[in-house]
Amino acid sequence: MIPNQWYVILESNEVKKGKPVGFTRMGEKIVAWRDSKGQLSVMSDLCPHRGVALSVGKLNGDCIQCPFHGFEYDTSGACTLIPANGHNAEPPKAMHIKTYPTREEHGFIYLWWGEPQKEYPPLPWFESISEDMVYTTLRDHWKCHYSRAIENQLDVVHLPFIHQSTIGRGNRTLVNGPVTKEESKCKGDNLLNLWTYNESDNGQKPKKPSEMPEPTRRPSLQFRFPNVWQNWIADTIRATIAFVPIDDENTMMYLRYYHTTRTPILRQLVGGIGSLANLVIERQDRRVVITQRPTRSDLGLGEILISGDSPIVVYRKRRQALIEGKEK
Ligand code: FES
Numbered sequence: 222m223i224p225n226q227w228y229v230i231l232e233s234n235e236v237k238k239g240k241p242v243g244f245t246r247m248g249e250k251i252v253a254w255r256d257s258k259g260q261l262s263v264m265s266d267l268c269p270h271r272g273v274a275l276s277v278g279k280l281n282g283d284c285i286q287c288p289f290h291g292f293e294y295d296t297s298g299a300c301t302l303i304p305a306n307g308h309n310a311e312p313p314k315a316m317h318i319k320t321y322p323t324r325e326e327h328g329f330i331y332l333w334w335g336e337p338q339k340e341y342p343p344l345p346w347f348e349s350i351s352e353d354m355v356y357t358t359l360r361d362h363w364k365c366h367y368s369r370a371i372e373n374q375l376d377v378v379h380l381p382f383i384h385q386s387t388i389g390r391g392n393r394t395l396v397n398g399p400v401t402k403e404e405s406k407c408k409g410d411n412l413l414n415l416w417t418y419n420e421s422d423n424g425q426k427p428k429k430p431s432e433m434p435e436p437t438r439r440p441s442l443q444f445r446f447p448n449v450w451q452n453w454i455a456d457t458i459r460a461t462i463a464f465v466p467i468d469d470e471n472t473m474m475y476l477r478y479y480h481t482t483r484t485p486i487l488r489q490l491v492g493g494i495g496s497l498a499n500l501v502i503e504r505q506d507r508r509v510v511i512t513q514r515p516t517r518s519d520l521g522l523g524e525i526l527i528s529g530d531s532p533i534v535v536y537r538k539r540r541q542a543l544i545e546g547k548e549k
């Protein structure tokens with residue numbers, strides 16, 4: 222994991238009022254719940270009394286109640302009641318649950334993975350997705366580390382093979398470039414812009430990234446660290462993915478299809494067809510990517526890379542720099 226980042230971990234509607242829900246994210250068992258005002262709390266799913274999962278407990282007013290001996294905790298993780306000691310007794314300060322800083326935006330729940338900060342960086346997303354766009358979400362589980370799933374969405378060499386029957390039609394096997402540019406609007410913002418130039422192989426030599434002209438059109442793909450990506454299909458259509466880390470060997474993909482059709486029935490129809498197409502393409506990727514070994518990507522894996530893999534190299538280098546705490 223890259224430390225000190227906002228990670229998309231869930232969609233807001235996965236945590237409803239009135240019921241705690243348990244998940245595994247970043248290799249940790251967490252419980253998410255809302256108090257009576259809808260205020261979200263994400264905390265370690267472990268009662269400090271005797272180790273029971275709070276997610277199988279219930280809510281009592283603005284507190285979560287452990288199912289084992291009824292201890293209650295508020296949204297800050299502080300114990301407010303130990304029934305066996307009587308409701309007038311003050312629970313010890315040590316009876317406290319680890320909570321995570323969270324934010325809700327764009328229909329997602331973001332979790333801060335790292336040291337608490339005085340000032341947090343902006344939440345990673347794409348400002349080009351305007352408020353008047355609507356979306357449909359599909360979730361899909363991949364049995365691999367989230368870094369492998371991300372790299373697959375930066376891999377332009379695989380298109381005519383994995384996606385021969387869909388987006389890779391036309392046998393454009395020759396990879397010119399691709400061109401990857403890093404961008405940062407402020408501290409803590411790390412964006413990769415990617416342009417593709419695949420074409421049919423007529424015996425010509427592919428151009429290296431350094432031989433490509435400066436791109437004048439908008440990028441085809443964008444990835445914002447640590448875990449969101451968009452395919453800019455058209456100004457009114459986007460496919461996005463949040464690569465949510467479950468643990469070292471499992472990832473939950475949150476695939477969204479964005480469009481601007483708002484008429485009620487048409488909206489569902491367009492969203493449904495777009496999402497289905499997304500899923501078909503993504504399943505073509507999943508079948509192959511989950512076989513990669515090791516399941517997690519890194520610098521110095523010993524893979525023998527080619528010029529067309531350059532976006533993956535850029536991603537690995539930036540990721541490593543961020544893990545080491547080096548800002549651009
Ligand atoms: S284990 Fe939670 S109250 Fe005892």
Ligand SMILES: [Fe+2]
Nearest residue numbers: 373383384506
């Ligand atoms: Fe793909």
